[in-house]
Amino acid sequence: MTNQFDFILFWPGVTCCLQQILGAMESQVGGGPAGPALPNGPLLGTNGATDDSKTNLIVNYLPQNMTQDEFKSLFGSIGDIESCKLVRDKITGQSLGYGFVNYSDPNDADKAINTLNGLKLQTKTIKVSYARPSSASIRDANLYVSGLPKTMSQKEMEQLFSQYGRIITSRILVDQVTGVSRGVGFIRFDKRIEAEEAIKGLNGQKPLGAAEPITVKFANNPSQKTGQALLTHLYQSSARRYAGPLHHQTQRFRLDNLLNMAYGVKRFSPIAIDGMSGLAGVGLSGGAAGAGWCIFVYNLSPEADESVLWQLFGPFGAVTNVKVIRDFTTNKCKGFGFVTMTNYDEAAMAIASLNGYRLGERVLQVSFKTSKQHKA
């Protein structure tokens, strides 16, 4: 593997070759964080001073499964490496998606930026740039921002935050299909104190003439996640659960549904009558899973997962998306979730049937999602 890299990287069209080689590496959602600069084997001179500013690089957005050896091989193809480090989670050893490379020759560092920055590896486009000197003052300077107006661009967000300090990276998360903003983003400042000031100044504030205030807080660091939560997350990501005791219930729902239709239950579609004028504020929406009716499901147990929502709503018709809202730290369900259904009639039927339904010890409350809680 290492030799393959060394050989192929001498040739033009490196991107294509690399993608073939790395194609076997498993794709993984979630980008690498723009990590804080970390000590990278500093070599202290006799005067005790070190200047790595022209040789030490930070590499962001590496594919999740790239190994230390592959990392070293890729960047070692440019020139002699003084040291390099793929940053990994302390507990699990998983790559955090970024690393550092310190070249012997500043010219090679420059060459690495010109050659490898923007290189596409699997689903990622890697970023290669000079690393800032390691310092406590630049740690924990990453902010998570939510409630942004959907129309706000990354540039506009930067303009809003730039009054508090130097921005190192920023990002607005977008719907993968439509490309529309999800109203959530990240801002990494150069200094932690700048991030603190931005929280003081902007958290709970309305940008420009925005209708709603934004939330600004320190971003959670994936490496701070507990090992248990991480394992739970990995398990939930890959496991496909099958219904146990729930199965007979879904069969009953399906039967109810068929009976209702067979006996001509009134199927009122406001769309056909008044063009949705009576439905302002309810859950018709576009989204990653396509347009549909978003349903709010309340009183789920902390252990609830997506499969229960599929099981409950699937029998009523086309379900394009389900989501259990979890606490980011504990991975426990926060008590509610969302279901998107394509057709109004089927969504209405599901709501009418499932609202008040007892699931285990809990009575579900099911309704169309409202855009704002204070609205009726």
Added chain:
DNA sequence: TACAATT
């Protein structure tokens, strides 16, 4: 307990 979002 009541309407998300974590690169």
